[in-house]
Amino acid sequence: MFRYRLFTLLKTACQVQRRITVPKIRNYTPVTLGLLTTAYCNDKQKELEVMWDADSLEHDFLIRQATTINVNAATQLLTVTLVAIQDTSERLREALTREICLVKQALEWGEDGTPPHHWDQLVAVRGSLCDLRHNLHTLFSYMDYAEKLATVAAEISYLSGNIVASDAICERIDHACRSCNMQKQLTHELQQESLELQQQAILSAPQLEEKLKHDVTSAKSKLKT
Numbered sequence: 385m386f387r388y389r390l391f392t393l394l395k396t397a398c399q400v401q402r403r404i405t406v407p408k409i410r411n412y413t414p415v416t417l418g419l420l421t422t423a424y425c426n427d428k429q430k431e432l433e434v435m436w437d438a439d440s441l442e443h444d445f446l447i448r449q450a451t452t453i454n455v456n457a458a459t460q461l462l463t464v465t466l467v468a469i470q471d472t473s474e475r476l477r478e479a480l481t482r483e484i485c486l487v488k489q490a491l492e493w494g495e496d497g498t499p500p501h502h503w504d505q506l507v508a509v510r511g512s513l514c515d516l517r518h519n520l521h522t523l524f525s526y527m528d529y530a531e532k533l534a535t536v537a538a539e540i541s542y543l544s545g546n547i548v549a550s551d552a553i554c555e556r557i558d559h560a561c562r563s564c565n566m567q568k569q570l571t572h573e574l575q576q577e578s579l580e581l582q583q584q585a586i587l588s589a590p591q592l593e594e595k596l597k598h599d600v601t602s603a604k605s606k607l608k609t
Contacts, residue, residue: 444545451541455549456536465530469523473567476516480574483509484581485502491585520571527564531557 486506495516534557541550 402494405484447544450524451544451546452549454537455553456547458530458537459531459553460554462527462534462556465527466560466563469520469527469567470521472516472520472523473571476520476571477574479509479516479579480571483513484574487578487581487585490525491588502523524564524568527560530608531560534604 393430483506486502486509490502490506491503516598533555538550540559541553
């Protein structure tokens with residue numbers, strides 16, 4: 385019983401003390417503190433609105449995203465076209481090597497000693513060479529347009545601020561151009577060797593002129609183009 389009365393007395397004393405202290409705090413607290421806090425928050429909010437423009441940021445982001453997609457598409461086109469050029473160039477050089485071997489064998493055996501199927505093989509190789517040259521010429525035309533498309537993608541990426549994508553596509557363009565020039569040089573050297581061999585064959589074996597003359601003429605025209 386005594387403990388209950390003591391607890392009630394202490395509780396009442398705390399409530400009385402709280403009622404006296406709270407009004408005193410309210411009396412001594414500056415009224416302007418709340419106003420200053422509100423004004424400070426409003427200033428910060430205006431500052432953030434100036435620094436971050438939702439419409440401007442959204443448009444810039446969409447433009448950069450579109451340029452990135454464009455760069456990826458141009459890079460894929462360059463890569464696919466370059467792989468096709470390398471594959472076709474290798475097949476063309478293999479056919480040229482085969483043609484050189486057949487012509488050398490025909491020179492060694494002579495017209496009388498060369499079996500008929502040997503000439504059939506030479507004709508088949510020449511037909512394959514004609515098709516491969518045409519395909520390679522078409523692929524180089526594709527590469528010209530792909531390079532122009534990639535150049536435009538690099539320029540618009542640079543203007544939009546997407547510097548990383550612009551630098552990446554420029555490096556890819558440079559790599560594709562160097563690879564194409566290397567393929568052209570390797571193929572040209574082998575074509576020149578084939579042309580010189582056939583000219584030599586005509587001079588040393590006039591009886592083979594009719595069989596080789598047509599290929600020499602077409603090879604000259606291909607080298608000029």
